[in-house]
Amino acid sequence: MKPKSVKFIxxxxxxxxxxxxxxxxxxxIEEQIMCICKDNCGKVLVNCTCDTSTVYRKEISAMIAEGKxxxxxxxxxxxxxxxxxxxxxxxxxxNLAAWIIPFLAIFAGGWGINKIVQSWVGKxxxxxxxxGQKEEAAKAGDSVENQYKKLMEExxxxxx
Numbered sequence: 001m002k003p004k005s006v007k008f009i010x011x012x013x014x015x016x017x018x019x020x021x022x023x024x025x026x027x028x029i030e031e032q033i034m035c036i037c038k039d040n041c042g043k044v045l046v047n048c049t050c051d052t053s054t055v056y057r058k059e060i061s062a063m064i065a066e067g068k069x070x071x072x073x074x075x076x077x078x079x080x081x082x083x084x085x086x087x088x089x090x091x092x093x094x095n096l097a098a099w100i101i102p103f104l105a106i107f108a109g110g111w112g113i114n115k116i117v118q119s120w121v122g123k124x125x126x127x128x129x130x131x132g133q134k135e136e137a138a139k140a141g142d143s144v145e146n147q148y149k150k151l152m153e154e155x156x157x158x159x160x
Contacts (some may be wrong), residue, residue, distance in 0.1 A: 026060045032088070033073060036081050040059045044087045 030046035037052035045053055063073045077085045089095035 019057055024064075026057060026064060029060050029064075029070055029073050030057065032086065033077055034085055034087050 001007060027046055031044060033045045033056070033157075035041055035043050035045045035048035035050065035053045035056065037048070037050050039052075041048055041050055043053075045056055060073060063076065068076075075087075083090065089098045091099060
């Protein structure tokens with residue numbers, strides 16, 4: 001391969017990937033930052049309409065114009081306000097619990113409901129007349145209907 005053809009292939013690829021790395025908008029950053037205003041609106045900056053959010057938007061646009069990266073801008077706000085400025089907790093350390101615990105709670109709740117339903121079904125199955133009991137009732141001269149009536153009476157007594 002000739003050196004010119006190598007340049008011809010790699011130069012566009014380099015330009016393509018370098019723009020992809022730096023391609024972000026102010027909106028991308030606003031979606032990751034909470035509005036820290038005196039009203040404590042608790043909204044993500046992109047959705048907030050208060051006066052303070054306008055100031056932050058201008059700051060973000062100015063930082064982008066200066067050539068700062070998305071990480072540098074977010075780090076600036078982290079240093080200024082702390083982790084409360086982030087729209088989502090970081091996935092490190094104790095904050096990892098905020099990502100894991102909801103899924104564990106859902107799993108544990110489902111498991112608990114499953115166990116409760118199994119115990120209810122197990123108790124109910126114990127009272128259902130089996131085929132062997134039907135045969136015994138037939139030999140004793142007792143009909144299956146009478147056995148079910150007895151079972152129903154027992155259950156009604158338990159409810160009283």
